Amino acid sequence: MIAEPAELLAGLDPEQQQVATSFGHPVVVIAGAGTGKTRALTHRIAYGVATGVYNAAAVLAVTFTTRAAGELRSRLRELGVPAVQARTFHSAALRQAQYFWPRAYGSTLPDVSEERFSMAADAARRLRLSPDNSTLRDLLTEISWAKVSNIVPADYADLAASAGREVANLDLAQVGRVLGRYEQVKADRGVIDFDDILLCATALLAENDDIADEVRATYRHLVVDEYQDVNPVQQNLLDLWWGEEGRDHCVVGDPAQTIHSFAGASPVHLTGFADRFPDARVVRLVRDYRSSPEVVELANLVARNTRLGTVTLESQCPPGPQPRILPCAGEYEEATAVARWLVEQHEAGVPWREQAVLYRVHAQSPLFEAALAQAQVPFTVRGGEGFYDRPEVRQAVGTLTEQARRDGTVPAVDACRDVLTRLGWTVQPPSGQGRVRERWESLAAVLALAEDVVAAQPGADLAAFVAELSARAQAEHPLSADGVTLSTLHAAKGLEWTAVALVGVQEGTLPLSLAAGPEQVAEEARLFYVGITRSRRMLMITWSRSRRGGGGNRQPSRFLDGIAARPAPAPTRSGGAPKPKSAMSATCRVCGRPLNTGAERKLKRHGDCPAGYDEDTYARLVAWRLELAGERSVPAFVIFTDATLMAIAEDRPKDAAGLLGIPGVGRTKCELYAEAVLGILAAEGDAG
Secondary structure: OOOOHHHHHHOOOHHHHHHHHOOOOOEEEEEOOOOOHHHHHHHHHHHHHHOOOOOHHHEEEEEOOHHHHHHHHHHHHHOOOOOOEEEEHHHHHHHHHHHHHHHHHOOOOOEEOOOHHHHHHHHHHHOOOOOOHHHHHHHHHHHHHHHHOOOOHHHHHHHHHHOOOOEOOEOHHHHHHHHHHHHHHHHHHOEEOOOHHHHHHHHHHHHOHHHHHHHHHHOOEEEEOOHHHOOHHHHHHHHHHHOOOOOOOEEEEOHHHOOOHHHOOOOHHHHOHHHHOOOOEEEEEOEEOOOOHHHHHHHHHHHHHOOOOOOOOEEOOOOOOOOEEEEEEEHHHHHHHHHHHHHHHHHOOOOHHHEEEEEOOHHHHHHHHHHHHHOOOOEEEOOOOOHHHOHHHHHHHHHHHHHHHHOOOOEHHHHHHHHHHHOOOOOOOOOOOOHHHHHHHHHHHHHHHHHHHHHHOOOOEHHHHHHHHHHHHHHOOOEOOOOEEEEEHHHHOOOOEEEEEEOOOEOEEOOEOOOOOHHHHHHHHHHHHHHHOOEEEEEEEEEEEEOOOOOOOOOEOHHHOOOOOOOOOOOOOOOOOOOOOOHHHOEOOOOOOEOOOHHHHHHOOOOOOOOOOOHHHHHHHHHHHHHHHHHHOOOHHHHOOHHHHHHHHHHOOOOHHHHHOOOOOHHHHHHHHHHHHHHHHHHHHHHO
């Protein structure tokens, strides 16, 4: 049963209440990251139904993914309005097209084919082209972009050139011809594809006024989520759904989170909504319920510096540690530093599943996968395979292994380069940002591994390199559902974690070197903003001066201008309303001020407050750890971090129970190391 109207508004902030209670005119909601836009949307619908403004069966809530639509349906059921339709654009369009197509055209809607790949291959063959699988995937991307942008094949070459579109190994005229043949292939097979669903629904409503009127009479109230991501075809369909008399529609989005422009999305529909509908009410959601004030401050600074045009967020969360910006000498040092930081967060009580490493492209993951595996940190790769599971990497490793069987004595780097060249790798990276580019990056990473092996073992031959590859692949840490998430920034949108490491923030990577022109650089800035706002509390941003131990000629990303050099604010004594007691609100045992970082909470004091441990005891613990790490071939911090050893030296536990009570120890480490650690402490006590 639906709640009383007053109850539906009781849990909303003032801006969310405006969204929930504004009817009779268009409403556009600029909703910053973490400001509760879904809550505002669902309560608007429920409040409208509860007050009689809405008929539940006449409401259509539209979003972009089945996951988001499912979340909307779940929340609406909880609010007592299960009759409301919550669908993706394609689901709603397909339902209407299938129902009305026979009436309009005397036949059923053609089947939606899932064989897009084979149809693209057939289209290319008709033109006597033989693109590989990666190029075919990029062609499918261009087919989708042309459709959602209302571009016919004959106009593709000219319009794609002005938009900076490129497909490796093909000129734009060839791509345009493939697009035309692709339409012929579909016609010959009597099918449509996924992108045609929106085009068919748009044509149906535009050409049949009676059907359009019937659809508008059925769904009189539309709510559109993630409106910043609509493309031209989706906007055309919305216009037909709204009609001339539709004055009660509501759209919600954030211009700073438009990160799919390459696929046709544009924030101009959101930012220009009030100009198009002068009587629209503009509501800005600014209260951030996700991130700490420190993370929000950084996000706001980036938004201002890069002119993202979004709201200025106001954190509603307890204070946290300052985001850390860490320059590293090279990529290995960066990956190791990130692994150490993740371990420290885990020892401070942050579960592995509440931590993430975010990067710009998939090819950045292998170093972090290796560093986490060496540190015995469980992880999972979101939206892609582990490095050694990628098809192109498996192919390269298999070919290199076969080559080594024939002649393993050839120099590793030369042999690797020859093999990769035969597989289609080139010294110069391909243009464009599709699958061809990802494949090139993965193969380049294999060559970089060969260079690493030779740097560590001068004169290493192909057999030695293949042996190292095999060992790395076998030792790769198994993916874990309870592990740290490794993800591209694109795949991380809509998600959040307690601790986030945003890596590779240097020129050429973020922004990507392929970002040409102000619009593409702005898209990269939005990706950076999305990465920052995924963090609830802890945030570390890293960049490396050299690629893999080479010359240190990299520069930090332009998006860090005016940020990296910011001094952390001086700590102040706590005041105002009392905060709830938790591990995150502990105070220093020396000065009484709040503790911010995991290391500080382990020590129960600030790093610059006087230590309470014996330096000789700490030195003995460090020496023991170093010897054990060498025996096990793992980084020293995997055994215990510096902060944990300091805490042990400071508290001097007398038994296993006391050792287990120190943050960062845990039951497994206690069982493994209690005897040795307690022995060191006892020996120090006897000596004293």
